[in-house]
Each structure stands twice: as C-alpha cells, then as structure tokens.
Amino acid sequence: MSAIFNFQSLLIVILLLTCSCAYIQSLAPSLLDRNKIGLLGIFWKCAGIGE
Template identity: 65%
Template sequence: MTALFNLQSLLLVILLLICTCTYVHDLFPAILDRNKKGVMGIFWKCARIGERLSPYVSLCCIAMAVTVFFSS
C-alpha cells in the first residue's frame, strides 16, 4: 500500500518533509530562501512551518514514533 492511500503513512511523509526542510534551511538558508515561489516554494513553506511550530512538530514526531512502534 502506498503512502497516498494510507493516512498514517501520508502523515509520516508530510512530517518527515517538514523536519527535513527545516534542517536543510537551518544549514543552508540561501537554498530555500531564493525559491519562495513556485513548486520549490513548497519546501520553503515546510521549513517555515517547522521553524514556527517546532514544539507541535516535535510532539507529532513523538506521537508518530509511538504509533509506529506499537503497530508493528
């Protein structure tokens, strides 16, 4: 089953995208800052979400880790 049809996998992919974009933006801010519009702007927006909502994102990471641990 792909991540598009499984809600838990889709949320995990989105959460990992937010965390990865935030990490890349922290290391190399110029890469994401010059691509604020268009398709590449999605990554800049994910980095912004990760920066501004970091306590909630970290709680979601912990919750997702617990659910994945107990479901397998």
C-alpha cells in the same frame, strides 16, 4: 499499499518533509530562500512550518 492511500503513512511523509526542510534551512538558508515562489516554494513553506 502506497503512502498516499494510507493515512498514517501520509502523516509520516508530511512530518519528514517538514522536518527535513527545516533542517536544510538551518544548514543552508540561501538554498531555500531563493525558491520562495513557484513549485519549489512548497519546500520553503514547509521549512517555515517546521521552525
């Protein structure tokens, strides 16, 4: 069963994405700051939530 159909796994994937983006932004802020708009802006928003 994939993580999309299992609610607990989906929550874990979202939490890992948020924490990973926040960690990447703490190490290299320019990497996520240049992609605020568009599809890659999702990672910038996750980093903001993770902080």
